Amino acid sequence: MKLALIIDDYLPNSTRVGAKMFHELAVELVTHGHQVTVITPDPTIAQRLICDELDGVNIWRFRSGPIKDVNKILRAVNETLLSCRAWLAIKDNVQPSTFDGIIYYSPSIFWGRLVYHLKRRCSCKAYLVLRDLFPQWVIDAGLLRAGTLFEKYFRLFERYSYKQADSIGLMSEKNLQVFKEQHGHYPGEVLRNWASISAVGHPDDNYVSIREKLGLQDKVIYFYGGNIGHAQDMANLMRLARNMQHHVSAHFLFVGQGDEVELINKLAKEWGLTNFSYLPSVNQSEFKCILNEIDVGLFSLSAQHTAHNFPGKLLGYMVHSLPILGSVNRGNDLLEIINVNKAGFIHVNGEDDALLQSAERLCLEKDLRQCLGRNAQELLKQQFSVCAAAQTIETQLEAKNAFN
Template sequence: MNILFLTLLDFDSLEEQGIYTDLMREFALNNHEVYIVSPVEKKTQQNTYLINEKNVKILKVKIGNVQKTNMMEKGISLLLLNRKFKNSIREYFSGVKFDLIIYATPPITLVNTIKYIVKRDRAKSYLLLKDIFPQNAVDLEMISKKGLSRFIYSYFRWKEKELYKISDYIGCMSLANVKYILKENKTVDSDKVEICPNTISPLNIDISDVDKMKIKQKYKLPLNKTIFIYGGNLGKPQGIDFIIECLRKNEENDNSFILIIGSGTEYNKLHKIFEQEDFNNAKLMHGLPKHEYEMLASSCDVGLVFLDHRFTIPNFPSRILSYMQASMPIIVSSDGNTDVGKIATEGKFGYSCSSQDIEGFNVLLGRLNSKALRTKMGKNSRQYLENNYNSKVSYSIIMKHFMGSESV
């Protein structure tokens, strides 16, 4: 099959690990012809270009700036994204007849490009639903359903509905996502909505205890405390105020150390707190290169997930996959609508608490100071990843619609 994948993720090789690159690599390994359209932002000063890798072609389309820029520039860039992707496909892939087009949210603004390919090639379409927008922006009070911003909401809500309508299949990250989509979108046929979770191709990162100690020393981390790590975006979705209060509460503990690694719109706010307050049990680091991060994360003990308590949509952060790959138990501090905490608890590889419950979070820190418990739950974590969040799983879920079988 000729597979077309549209993404906002900036990558130039399937050798990189991630939920999308690993899935596309799985398609390539199964002898499909894979065509990927991926952006290269204006600030890189590169024009559109094509990369060839055996049966994989990656079209890097020059777009406006989207990452680490102001909301106005990001909004304009996303609105122009559809036209730029569509024109580039016409120019570079005009002779290719696609059988299946796969795309993920964000963004929700590629409707016309998808319609164009579906009509031109009679292709099937599969939506990987990773982000429920614009409701997530409403939850965080970035836009409103009232006042002038209601027009912005209405426009994007219309785009969202249109995206669901043109998709032959909608793959959701978890059962809570499936239920939410069907509840809030009565016109969506339940037969085309299914669970297609975030997945990776798990790596074996074996680090000896001696090397773990050296890595901790390199980054000036304590050797005699349990290291709880949060790695990823530091923005409004993480509920930074709750994280700050958890850091303050953890100062009362003797054996728990919280390491935060990331970047995002709220990083400076967190950095300012670290400058103002002398934390003995916490450290803040700016984002690291992926390999360095994976090595450091694999030297830590417990993974942390933070989601703002205001969310009414069920998020499922892909960040947990790197924790699970490193055989770490996780603590999920979230709203009451996501089911990631429930899955971690039922899978016996993690605990959960409300992202308003500072005391409850602190209790979980203390519980996971037990090395024996961490080891047991860490093994469960890795096993659950391999059984449920392996790229082979999501590949099979998608392909069963075209191969007439659950496995290929």
């Protein structure tokens, strides 16, 4: 099949997990014999459209305003214009035979109109990879009030995006259940997050060991990498760092960007944390190399979530055979998946004492860290492989196309 993949952020310049996951999916689809074209915005280009290639994947980059790490109003305006700008840039390149299927990724919720145009011109079907129930999570977090004009505006685009999908893949059974309760008439299924088992980083000559750079040679490093925002409730992990200060061998390293970077640095200063370091985002190659050096993979989800997300960063931890330590909202089936498979320790957000006890065990028991890490990689192979994700999407698109 000739496939169009649509996402609002992509490699090689992106540091985000979603961009990495989508590229791994694109490369996997190429190995299955498909011709893949990624359509993605690029705020750095002057031309309306630039076409290039990466790892056998064709990439159409269209000119766009910035949508990452900018104020919320500017982001909303530029995201609203994504479909319009994309279609104006690519429409002359799209013929009726250009694409046989569309795979689009949410976030963003604003791809609906572009998918509509592509489906109409190419008479093909579309699969939505739905990773983020927006705007519901910002309502849960208290950042947006239900019933306001802003909520209605976002809901309009959310529903329109869902309407274009012939199949919608959600990351867990609980997420699918929540989705069906809220949007029951849309066709949904479980599509777990994925990673390539071959994604382990190998240092080049220019890479400087993170342990040497930060003086952490003898430390047990608890690492958080990725978006540092409201949805993650970063204060939860900062409390853990504070509670672990009496373990002199433990150090917490956060790498990433987001709305709560200022908060974590403020708390570290207020609490006088000597076991904490923050670094801004690094490129994917360096990120993988850092994962080779750390001991424990951290994550956190806000207790206020009603959706049940599986953070993509966990897959990077699994690839590198790292034990997982974190907190989730109550009812999240991620807790059972990780704990039952002995891939780490997951607790309900707010259970600070239990989280601390697990962190202490991981600090003091090297054999336990290694055992849980091996189990994490095995879990990845069994349930979260990129091959399985590609096959799930292929099955849906091929079945839909059979009825064209």
